Amino acid sequence: DQQVKQNSPSLSVQEGRISILNCDYTNSMFDYFLWYKKYPAEGPTFLISISSIKDKNEDGRFTVFLNKSAKHLSLHIVPSQPGDSAVYFCAASVSGTYKYIFGTGTRLKVLA
Amino acid sequence: NAGVTQTPKFRILKIGQSMTLQCAQDMNHNYMYWYRQDPGMGLKLIYYSVGAGITDKGEVPNGYNVSRSTTEDFPLRLELAAPSQTSVYFCASSPGTGCFFGPGTRLTVL
Numbered sequence: 001d002q003q004v005k006q007n008s009p010s011l012s013v014q015e016g017r018i019s020i021l022n023c024d025y026t027n028s029m030f031d032y033f034l035w036y037k038k039y040p041a042e043g044p045t046f047l048i049s050i051s052s053i054k055d056k057n058e059d060g061r062f063t064v065f066l067n068k069s070a071k072h073l074s075l076h077i078v079p080s081q082p083g084d085s086a087v088y089f090c091a092a093s094v095s096g097t098y099k100y101i102f103g104t105g106t107r108l109k110v111l112a
Numbered sequence: 113n114a115g116v117t118q119t120p121k122f123r124i125l126k127i128g129q130s131m132t133l134q135c136a137q138d139m140n141h142n143y144m145y146w147y148r149q150d151p152g153m154g155l156k157l158i159y160y161s162v163g164a165g166i167t168d169k170g171e172v173p174n175g176y177n178v179s180r181s182t183t184e185d186f187p188l189r190l191e192l193a194a195p196s197q198t199s200v201y202f203c204a205s206s207p208g209t210g211c212f213f214g215p216g217t218r219l220t221v222l
Contacts (some may be wrong), residue, residue, distance in 0.1 A: 043214050044155070098208065104152065105154050
């Protein structure tokens with residue numbers, strides 16, 4: 001039972017354009033969400049997070065949007081850069097459990 | 113700070129062998145995790161710990177054991193290795209919000 005789903009295994013975007021990565025979840029108890037970026041042969045690194053009390057969080061070129069009624073979140077990267085090419089994972093947790101459930105990942109390729 | 117360190121980086125095991133994957137963190141984080149990453153399958157939580165002496169099962173605990181005798185260390189034990197355990201294993205630690213990951217151990221069981 002995949003509680004956190006990323007239905008697009010891959011995405012290609014031109015440099016300078018917007019990248020939109022999507023994530024859906026099934027557990028309505030999840031109230032904290034994170035995005036991670038992973039380069040080959042490295043561990044994932046934290047990008048940005050959002051609590052369910054918000055619907056948007058921005059950090060530089062990265063913005064995460066949360067739609068609780070649709071159980072959907074998205075990561076926007078503007079403008080996209082070739083160095084953003086990586087696998088992106090979304091993750092979710094229920095506050096107080098400290099247990100993070102990850103999605104299957106989306107491979108982003110930013111074309112120069 | 114070294115962050116989260118994992119040893120070994122690579123290992124090949126024969127079916128039925130046992131081994132321990134080591135993980136250590138120097139950030140004084142209470143929470144530690146073991147994940148495995150299979151191709152196209154994302155990261156699956158194997159076990160996690162909310163503090164020394166406390167561990168709990170994640171999504172895919174079968175075939176693994178863990179212990180947490182200190183805040184710093186969280187070893188993962190594989191008993192009777194099987195080809196289905198071929199994967200990349202990531203250890204992570206957390207101060208309570210979000211995880212810091214180690215570089216991973218690539219394990220092949222033949």
